[in-house]
Amino acid sequence: MNNKEKLFSRKSPPAQSARMVETIIGCKWSVTVYHLLLNDINRPGEMVSNVEGLTTKVLNACLKKNVEFGILERIAYNEVPPRVEYKVTNFGNKFIKIIDQLEALQTEINLTE
Numbered sequence: 001m002n003n004k005e006k007l008f009s010r011k012s013p014p015a016q017s018a019r020m021v022e023t024i025i026g027c028k029w030s031v032t033v034y035h036l037l038l039n040d041i042n043r044p045g046e047m048v049s050n051v052e053g054l055t056t057k058v059l060n061a062c063l064k065k066n067v068e069f070g071i072l073e074r075i076a077y078n079e080v081p082p083r084v085e086y087k088v089t090n091f092g093n094k095f096i097k098i099i100d101q102l103e104a105l106q107t108e109i110n111l112t113e
Helices: 016-026 030-038 044-050 056-068 090-112
Strands: 072-077 083-088
Touching: 016 056, 030 044, 030 056, 030 083, 030 090, 044 056, 056 072, 056 083, 083 090
Parallel strands: none
Antiparallel strands: 072 083
16 A cells, blocks of 8 residues: 555644534534524523423533524524524525435435335
8 A cells, every 4th residue: 555645634624614514413403403493483591491401501502603603693682681582594594405405315315225
């Protein structure tokens, strides 16, 4: 075996899109959050109370990552008590369609096995 130069190095950072997909899919709650938002459950407290096993700490980390990548938008209202809601951005809608296609592909694979 010769010592050809490798195409990829473990030390090189992934492209922005690859990092985004790894980060979002790596958070097992992201897809659940998308389904909640599609069902008009857009406040963090509502999300936690509607999903068994989801904690506020984990949800906040998941929401923060999604906001950083531009998938979700955080809307803070200047009210007492403070109110925060999340909504899917235009980019987020496109991203979620891709995730839906991946889920459909997985279902198709499972049916053919």
